[in-house]
Amino acid sequence: MPRKTRPVAIVGVGQTRHSSHREDVNQPELVHEAVRLAIDDAGLSLSDIDAVVTGNMEMFEGTHQPDMWQVLGNGAWGKPCLRVSTGGTTGSTVFCAADQLVASGLHDVVLAIGFEKQQEGHTTGGITAMADPLWARHLQTGALTGMAALEVIDEFGLDRARRAAMRYRVIMDQHAAKNPNAHRRFNLSFDMIDDLMQKSPPLVGELRLIHMCSQSDGAGAMIFAAGDRVASLNRRPPVWVQDHVTVHREETLALAGVATYDAQGRLETTTQRRAAEILLARNNIDKPVEEIDVFEMYDPSAWWGLSWIRDFLLLEGDEHLQMVERGDIGIEGRFPINPSGGVTATNPIGATALLRPLEAALQIRGDAGTHQVPRPIRKALASGFGGTLWTVLMLLSKDQPNN
Amino acid sequence: MPPKKLSDELVHREHMARFPQRWSTGPVMGKFLQALRDEKRILANVCPRCGRSQVPPREVCAVCRVEAMQFEEVGPAGTLRSFDVVFYASPDPVTGQSREVPYATAYVELDGSKGGATFWHELHETDMSKLRRGLRVRAVFEEDGKRTGAITDIKYFEIIEGGT
């Protein structure tokens, strides 16, 4: 377990309403909305912020050094400000960096920001442009792939796999309907599954438009404070950063990273499972489904979301499909996943991986409003996704950890 | 002066970011691309520690993180391990223009490659009903005199009819 010099708590959060279009604000103005909400939520003033960590995806907006321009609205004027860009995981890496800046003793109060204005660029073109120019740029289609679907279909059969993925998507949409900040809210219901499987436009292989994450404009901000500052910041209960882990695969080629298959023809251990193994073991969590109360997962598509339940929760066989089929992952189910509606509903990419722990923190505080899980939440898991299937996995707690 | 009313008209600008780039292949990718161009051969490098192949080759083994400078020919035939049929037209970052769809990409485990590593390239079949994992496929090279030392020196992979 990495040693922390001192415990760190999340003491304020803020996010914009997420939307496909925000012509009414420029980037600093968009970021400002989330920053002001977070500072107000913490009951702090701008002068209480010691340092700022901000991040977004490269090549999405076509502007240079957004961290510097955004000083007009992000609260970093005259303060240490650091920009993080780690692809899709950016928001989670911003989270980790802010936690570390406080845990190390360097700063007492750190503001973490993620944002994206996808309306200003072309998401899929931007991601493709990040690929190796000698090789993968000719082949890649951004983050769109049907390979996750192919894996599930080969293992469980076409009909069961398609229905489970669409059922997952409908549950996410039902959650998004409860979240006023969510971008896409379609009012889907289970009786529409057959229709959606036929009519939603195909993107790549079995991946259809309805399965895929949205392209959103939006921003999120979180404020981290040293444990000994928490008593004086008692506007809302603190949420403790218990632990986080980052697992990468080789950053060379494809969405599948080093796409190697084991003797059964299954993709070898994913970064999702590896991250879960490390994080859960060192926090003495043997049965994640029972010991964790809610999970905000970065689910870039319904197929990935479905498939990763097994990896993140260290399940075997078809347990993850059963969880979806039984409705366990619903907001009132045994193990709620993405009560916010998740990433298929809302995806301002540079903010997305920050919105996951942000939403998890709201659940622990009991402040999620109309999408609050209707039972006490003590422990929450949140994940980030990016690059060649990298994972950041974060564990938040209502109780102050001993580390 | 009366207070200024904020504009209802919201201004935006469209622009195309476009600039030339130069990339060095480095020794390892250079050797690989030259073998495609000059010999129509696909080279993998083999990790001296775990014995796994990497194709295209990279300077170090991605798992063991040791230098991998032993090269072996793999393919040109192999087994289709995964594939994507793309219906969504996104901009090609080389030109900024939308790509023609559908097109398909393949992850091929080339014959002779060790450790299950797959090779990513285009697949000359977009009819999903004809595609399944495990199909035998082979590389089709660009003709002599037209190869430039690029990925496109392999035009695509095609299904070997009757191959199992």
Add this chain to the structure above:
Amino acid sequence: MATKSDAFVVEGTFALPYNYFAGRVGSTWLVALRDERKIYGVRHPKTGKVVVPPRQVDERDFTDLTGDWVEVGPEGRVTGFTIIRYREPYQPLPLPYGLALIQLDGADTSLAHVVRGEDLNRLAVGLRVRAVFARERKASILDISHFEPV
């Protein structure tokens, strides 16, 4: 074995389409350049300082700045400059020209813009300049075609 001599250079291009949205505050400023041929700033309600171009909030104290729009210029004073003579394919404007920071009359901040004139060697800190509006205006910063010495 691969050696340095195996490496070679590949020429390529990068091209991606982008959009930029000025937002409501920025649009108000640009539309006024186009329709009114006027340059506006916004006055900070507490410090009285006038910022050009306008921004939504003060970056130091988060005070809303959008309530008090004041006309500034069209004349002002150069507070810093350089002269662009270097020719390269991505240079958007005809050469040579002065790139100057100009504190417009009534403003407390400087605006970066182009200075043109018969003798660019006259360009100096303190030089008085005046905005020249473009005949065809498109709600763009180049609706001010350039500044010229008074």
